[in-house]
Amino acid sequence: MINRIQIFDLAKASYNILPDYPWAKHPNYAVLRHHNNGKWFGLxxxxxKNKLNLVGNEKIDILNLKAPKEFIGPLRKKKGIYPAYHMDKSNWISINLSEIDNLHEIQDLIAESFALTS
Known part of the structure; x- marks a missing residue:
């Protein structure tokens, strides 16, 4: 299982980006955005859990990332990757961080999202 701090540390080390928290109503929702254009590459x-059609109501951390359209279908077959919650499902995926064993499993997906949104 990985956690949001590991994602934030990766964003800082790789892209010199810190999360911002734009919604007072949702203080735990963190956006990772480009410095140059303000576009999000991660949320x-x-x-x-039930918002991803998983059993239960307990809270989980998810990471939304943009992915190439042709990879969306195959990605959703992998453990921990789901249709995007609250985003365009044809361009974005949601990753249940509690189902990911180490950061290396999604590091390339984060880099791809960063590239697609720059």
């Missing part, structure tokens, strides 16, 4: 939210 971390704490949502109830």
């Amino acid at each position: 971390i939210m704490d949502i109830s």
Whole structure:
């Protein structure tokens, strides 16, 4: 299982980006955005499991990332990757961080999202 701090540390080390928290109503929703254009390449939210059609109402951290359209279908077949919650499902995926064993499993997906949104 990985956590949001590991994602934030990766964003800082790789892109010199810190999360921002634009919604007072959702203080745990963190956006990772480009310095040059303000576009998001990642969004971390704490949502109830049932919002991803998982059993239960307990909160989980998810990471939304943009992915190439041709990879969306195959990615969703992998453990921990789901149709995007609250985003365009044809361009974005949601990753349940509690189902990911180490950061290396999603590091390339984060880099791809960063590149697609720059």
